[in-house]
Amino acid sequence: MILSFYPGPSKVYPQVATYLQDAYQSGILSVNHRSAEAMEMVKETYRLLHEKLEIPAEYSIAFISSATECWEIIAQSLTRQQSLHAYNGAFGQKWAEYTQKLGVEVIPKPFDLNDACELTEDAELICLTQNETSNGTQIRMATLEKIREQTTGLIALDATSSMAGVAFNWQLGDLWFASVQKCFGLPAGLGIMIYSPRALRRAEEINERNHYNSLLFIHENAAKFQTHYTPNVLNIYLLKRMLEQVPVLSEVAAHLKNRAQAMIQFFNQETHWEILAENPLIQSDTVLAITGEKEKINQIKINAKSHGIMLGNGYGKWKENTFRIANFPALTDNEFSIVKHFITQS
Numbered sequence: 001m002i003l004s005f006y007p008g009p010s011k012v013y014p015q016v017a018t019y020l021q022d023a024y025q026s027g028i029l030s031v032n033h034r035s036a037e038a039m040e041m042v043k044e045t046y047r048l049l050h051e052k053l054e055i056p057a058e059y060s061i062a063f064i065s066s067a068t069e070c071w072e073i074i075a076q077s078l079t080r081q082q083s084l085h086a087y088n089g090a091f092g093q094k095w096a097e098y099t100q101k102l103g104v105e106v107i108p109k110p111f112d113l114n115d116a117c118e119l120t121e122d123a124e125l126i127c128l129t130q131n132e133t134s135n136g137t138q139i140r141m142a143t144l145e146k147i148r149e150q151t152t153g154l155i156a157l158d159a160t161s162s163m164a165g166v167a168f169n170w171q172l173g174d175l176w177f178a179s180v181q182k183c184f185g186l187p188a189g190l191g192i193m194i195y196s197p198r199a200l201r202r203a204e205e206i207n208e209r210n211h212y213n214s215l216l217f218i219h220e221n222a223a224k225f226q227t228h229y230t231p232n233v234l235n236i237y238l239l240k241r242m243l244e245q246v247p248v249l250s251e252v253a254a255h256l257k258n259r260a261q262a263m264i265q266f267f268n269q270e271t272h273w274e275i276l277a278e279n280p281l282i283q284s285d286t287v288l289a290i291t292g293e294k295e296k297i298n299q300i301k302i303n304a305k306s307h308g309i310m311l312g313n314g315y316g317k318w319k320e321n322t323f324r325i326a327n328f329p330a331l332t333d334n335e336f337s338i339v340k341h342f343i344t345q346s
């Protein structure tokens with residue numbers, strides 16, 4: 001099997017092989033999603049998410065189908081007129097574009113790759129990409145704290161490639177979302193939304209109920225440990241099993257942060273490659289974007305494959321001049337030694 005460093009879909013935990021077998025054996029795959037068994041599983045998975053990801057008790061959790069779906073949910077259910085989108089990469093920009101297509105007045109606030117996201121404007125809703133998977137940058141909690149201080153609005157954060165890998169101060173955001181094929185180390189097809197009482201109050205004030213995935217409808221189901229549609233029961237099962245075996249997030253996050261630092265130092269000091277974002281204050285802990293000449297990028301990806309290693313392609317504007325390496329929890333330190341060795345030799 002090829003060793004994948006792709007930042008999503010990414011390497012799944014090897015235990016998934018056993019969990020899949022167990023899921024089949026347990027009979028959970030054939031139960032009705034409103035049955036007691038399914039509700040018990042959803043309830044336990046919420047409990048484990050709260051415990052392992054250290055999510056405040058007053059924040060609610062709901063399952064959706066993907067992070068992309070959440071862009072739509074936010075535009076539908078949490079926005080009266082306007083939403084402000086600050087972004088420095090492809091995912092943040094796409095989010096802004098989709099929101100605009102849904103008829104919301106978007107205030108775009110693009111910022112430079114190496115800048116911290118220093119917003120001074122206020123808006124009813126501020127949309128941020130906590131970890132920009134396309135260029136390997138992140139908005140740190142210290143920056144988020146400043147944004148929080150100067151806004152009366154809600155803050156929504158796309159944490160698709162950092163949730164379960166970075167320790168957030170959850171209180172600094174009102175709605176956080178992710179899909180499980182990145183830091184959660186699971187197959188694609190399940191999204192997770194985590195939201196504050198304030199977000200819920202806003203949704204109640206707006207009272208938008210025109211869509212199957214209207215936030216209030218989602219919440220009413222989630223409060224009963226059900227879902228607003230027949231969910232990916234298999235993936236919820238895998239998530240539960242995975243959460244049972246991982247350490248609490250603060251431990252995982254400290255480990256990943258050190259490993260990211262070591263990899264950044266390795267690329268900048270021991271190779272002819274460079275980390276795309278030079279500013280250490282905004283470099284991502286979970287996705288590394290490495291830059292070099294186009295020809296060399298193509299070559300190293302091909303060489304890697306012949307060594308059983310899959311490097312991530314560049315994305316968006318950086319498609320040609322970067323490759324990416326995921327620093328997700330399912331990847332082991334030993335696997336990082338392997339990729340480092342390969343890069344040193346090639």
Ligand SMILES: *Cc1c(COP(=O)(O)O)cnc(C)c1O
Binds near residue numbers: 129131133158159
């Ligand atoms: C991967 C990714 C998405 C899209 O996730 P889906 O599961 O395909 O909806 C959105 N935002 C960011 C930052 C991502 O990394």
